[in-house]
Amino acid sequence: MKELARILERIDGRGYKAYRDIRGTWSFPDFELIVDHVQADPFAAPSRLRAVVSWNTASLPDAFFSSAPRTRAARDYIARAFRAAAAGSKALGIDAGAQTVLERTAVLFTDAGVELRYTVHLPGRGRTILGHQARTLLCEQLPEIIREAATAERLDLAAMQRHAEVVEDQVALRAALDEQGLVAFVGDGALLPRRSGVDDRPLEGAIPFQAPDTLRVELEAPNGGRYSGLGIRNGITLIVGGGFHGKSTLLSAIELGVYDHVPGDGREAVVTEPSAVKIRAEDGRAVHAVDLSPYINNLPYGKSTKDFSTELASGSTSQASALQEALEADARTVLVDEDTSATNFMIRDERMQTLVAREQEPITPFVDRIRQLRDEVGVSTLLVMGGSGDYFDCADTVIQMQEYLPRDVTETARRIAREHVTGRREEAESSLQRPAPRSLDTASLQPEVKPGKRKLQARGCDTMVFGRETVDLRAVEQLVDSSQVRAIALILARLAQRPETISNPPEWVAEMLEETGLVELAFRPDGDLALPRVAEVMAALNRLRTAGFVGKVTRGK
Ligand code: ADP
Ligand code: MG
Numbered sequence: 047m048k049e050l051a052r053i054l055e056r057i058d059g060r061g062y063k064a065y066r067d068i069r070g071t072w073s074f075p076d077f078e079l080i081v082d083h084v085q086a087d088p089f090a091a092p093s094r095l096r097a098v099v100s101w102n103t104a105s106l107p108d109a110f111f112s113s114a115p116r117t118r119a120a121r122d123y124i125a126r127a128f129r130a131a132a133a134g135s136k137a138l139g140i141d142a143g144a145q146t147v148l149e150r151t152a153v154l155f156t157d158a159g160v161e162l163r164y165t166v167h168l169p170g171r172g173r174t175i176l177g178h179q180a181r182t183l184l185c186e187q188l189p190e191i192i193r194e195a196a197t198a199e200r201l202d203l204a205a206m207q208r209h210a211e212v213v214e215d216q217v218a219l220r221a222a223l224d225e226q227g228l229v230a231f232v233g234d235g236a237l238l239p240r241r242s243g244v245d246d247r248p249l250e251g252a253i254p255f256q257a258p259d260t261l262r263v264e265l266e267a268p269n270g271g272r273y274s275g276l277g278i279r280n281g282i283t284l285i286v287g288g289g290f291h292g293k294s295t296l297l298s299a300i301e302l303g304v305y306d307h308v309p310g311d312g313r314e315a316v317v318t319e320p321s322a323v324k325i326r327a328e329d330g331r332a333v334h335a336v337d338l339s340p341y342i343n344n345l346p347y348g349k350s351t352k353d354f355s356t357e358l359a360s361g362s363t364s365q366a367s368a369l370q371e372a373l374e375a376d377a378r379t380v381l382v383d384e385d386t387s388a389t390n391f392m393i394r395d396e397r398m399q400t401l402v403a404r405e406q407e408p409i410t411p412f413v414d415r416i417r418q419l420r421d422e423v424g425v426s427t428l429l430v431m432g433g434s435g436d437y438f439d440c441a442d443t444v445i446q447m448q449e450y451l452p453r454d455v456t457e458t459a460r461r462i463a464r465e466h467v468t469g470r471r472e473e474a475e476s477s478l479q480r481p482a483p484r485s486l487d488t489a490s491l492q493p494e495v496k497p498g499k500r501k502l503q504a505r506g507c508d509t510m511v512f513g514r515e516t517v518d519l520r521a522v523e524q525l526v527d528s529s530q531v532r533a534i535a536l537i538l539a540r541l542a543q544r545p546e547t548i549s550n551p552p553e554w555v556a557e558m559l560e561e562t563g564l565v566e567l568a569f570r571p572d573g574d575l576a577l578p579r580v581a582e583v584m585a586a587l588n589r590l591r592t593a594g595f596v597g598k599v600t601r602g603k
Contacts, residue, residue: 047074051185058177062087065168065175076103077159077192079184082571087173092139092165096571097192100159105198110210115306118149119213123206125152128162128195137183138191140164141574145246145313146305146526147213149577151565153196160196163573211269212314216306218267220317226277229322229379229426230300231265232257233275233315238292238299239450248312253450260454261443273315276445276452278428281420284437285430286455287447293430296447297324297383300428301524304579322379322428323372323581326386327361328521331589335597337481340415340474341366341391344408351408353597361388362409367588368521369412370481373425375552375584380419382412383430386521393434396470410473416440418478425480436470438463483550486587490594491542493535500569502539504531510586512538522585529576534586536567536575541587547596555583 050072057064065084072079076099083094110120125142132138140162141152154161166188169179194200219231232238234256239249255275257263263277278300285293303318338351342363345351359367365388372380384392394411417440419425431437438444444459445452492513495501503511507525510517512535519525537555540562541548548554564577587593 047072047079047185047189050079051181054177054181054184056177057175058180060175060177062168062170062173062175065093065180074185074189076189076197079188080571085168088167088170092137092167094571094573095164095166096573097162097164097188097196098156098159099162099192099196102159104160104196106160107198107203109207113214115214115217116210117155119147119210119306120206121153121155122147122150122213123209124160124162124195124201125150127201127206128153128164128191131191131194132164135183135187135191137167137169138164138188139166141529141576143527143529143576145307145311146302147209147308148305148527148530149564150527150529151568151575152573154565162192162196163571165573208309212309213306215267215270215273216314216317219265219273219315220303220320222265222267223317223319226263226265227280228263228277228319229280229428230278230303230318231263231273231275231316232278232296232299232303233273234262236275236299236314236316237312238316239295248310252312256451258445258452258454261445261452270315275315279443280426281442282416282426282437282440283428283443283445284441284459285428285445285447285452286432286459289432291447292450293432293447294383294385295450296452297381297428297430298523301381302526304524305526319379320579321377321581322381323368323375323377324381324383324523325365325368325372326383326521326523327365327388327391328368329359329361329364329388331359331364331367331518331521332357332591332593333359333363333367334588334593334595335484336367336370336595337597338363338366338370340476340478341369341410341412342408343410344405346408357591362391364388365391371584371588372581373423374481374483375581377425377581379426379428381428384433385430392431393436394470394473395434395436396468399470399473404471404473410475413437413440414472414474415478418474422478423480435459435462435466436468439468483552484595484597485547485549486541486551487547487594487596488542488544490592491538491590492592493539493542500539502532502535504528504535507531510535512590515590515592517586517589517591519586519589522582522589525578525582527576529574530578530582531586533564533567533575534578534583536569537578537583538587538590540567551587552580552584556580 078098080096129142169176236255237248237252257276303316307313338354438459446455493500
């Protein structure tokens with residue numbers, strides 16, 4: 047440390063490039079400081095550093111190592127503790143996440159100890175090094191922050207314990223869904239609405255969730271004991287209710303129930319089976335070789351939809367594609383909201399059937415496939431639909447949101463369906479299967495903008511830059527962290543390195559994440575990665591306009 051301090055004093059007043067002298071490893075009293083990357087100038091992306099605190103110095107209680115979820119939560123907590131301790135310094139940054147506790151690379155537990163990966167804006171005035179300031183920052187402030195974030199002596203162990211328990215419980219609740227025949231669970235007392243579209247914290251004064259007695263279930267978790275709440279069963283569940291009564295808010299919380307949330311988020315007891323995918327309309331997106339024939343057939347002039355590609359999908363085409371892509375990536379549950387659906391994909395009522403003959407309508411609406419999806423493919427659907435009663439006939443459960451609280455109206459909806467028989471005819475003619483994976487020509491993936499120069503970036507959760515292409519991810523609603531988007535770009539770059547054609551891309555991604563892991567994904571030590579699901583990796587790949595997918599069915603048939 048003394049040597050580093052001496053160098054920083056020596057380069058004070060020199061050109062910014064001289065900061066390169068601090069690259070390497072330095073021994074501090076409580077940790078090893080590793081300077082991996084020094085920014086080229088004060089305006090470039092900040093420098094990347096690590097600190098490794100030995101296990102002996104960290105002295106973390108055994109309670110954080112008794113299960114994988116606890117360990118993940120402990121690492122997450124340490125990253126947040128670093129961020130809190132560094133809050134006074136604009137120069138220091140760590141990728142500690144927001145409302146979710148994801149597997150991420152900001153803090154790792156290694157053989158050597160607790161490794162923290164963070165960024166530092168090395169101080170300068172214009173391009174001149176401010177060496178004294180840098181010495182204060184790295185040799186005085188930083189050690190204090192590291193002690194605060196990564197030693198039992200200084201951490202708030204009670205809060206850290208709570209963090210770990212809450213995460214462990216969510217994992218347990220999610221794991222308990224299947225044997226109870228549930229696809230999702232919303233705990234009593236949960237706070238679902240968010241403050242605003244740009245503020246993901248819980249809305250103050252929100253009405254706490256309360257399950258109706260007829261749909262209440264109990265799940266067991268190791269720390270919180272028995273949790274009671276609404277159980278969403280396998281099969282077809284309809285959420286109805288007047289506008290503004292909280293339907294979409296409930297569905298959004300369930301969408302994000304595939305992730306664990308931090309204590310105080312309000313959604314700590316909202317869990318969803320891990321393969322659930324929100325599907326929606328997204329006109330304008332690209333579609334590659336997807337078999338849309340169960341939903342769209344008999345296009346004008348006999349164009350085939352078994353192997354359908356377009357640069358400019360319509361609302362219904364994009365939603366049918368999203369569904370097929372989700373099933374291809376092994377989704378067992380699909381989530382649909384009328385707010386983000388194409389009407390002609392969802393419904394086609396009796397009057398329209400009478401006016402426009404079956405032969406003249408390429409679309410088989412979802413309402414005529416949803417039962418097959420359940421019975422022939424084994425996929426559950428949770429659907430928000432306040433605008434049409436045509437789904438009453440097929441729903442297993444109907445929940446009405448009324449002033450933000452759910453009511454079980456299944457029996458009433460059944461009676462109405464019996465009494466108000468619609469004259470609409472079912473339009474599904476063929477059987478339904480899970481679509482086979484399309485193979486991917488890896489040569490189509492071009493992460494480089496020029497030889498040897500990759501461009502892989504995230505702009506928030508909405509945009510991924512991959513080589514020369516910019517991918518719009520706004521409709522991929524189950525992405526919660528820009529660091530997931532960065533990880534996806536790296537996964538696609540790894541995929542691009544494969545010489546062969548990949549016959550089952552979702553399986554390849556799953557295995558690669560299993561074998562390589564998030565940490566090894568980066569081409570150099572990187573603290574800004576968070577784990578995406580396979581579904582979101584595939585969603586990004588499916589939206590990459592240059593992706594070379596090859597359908598499993600032969601063209602023209
Ligand atoms: P819907 O989909 O039924 O039209 P939304 O879910 O969009 O309704 O909710 C309408 C508004 O009500 C939103 O601004 C939302 O934040 C708010 N809201 C939803 N649930 C609650 C709740 N439990 N307590 C307070 N406000 C809520
Ligand atoms: Mg809505």
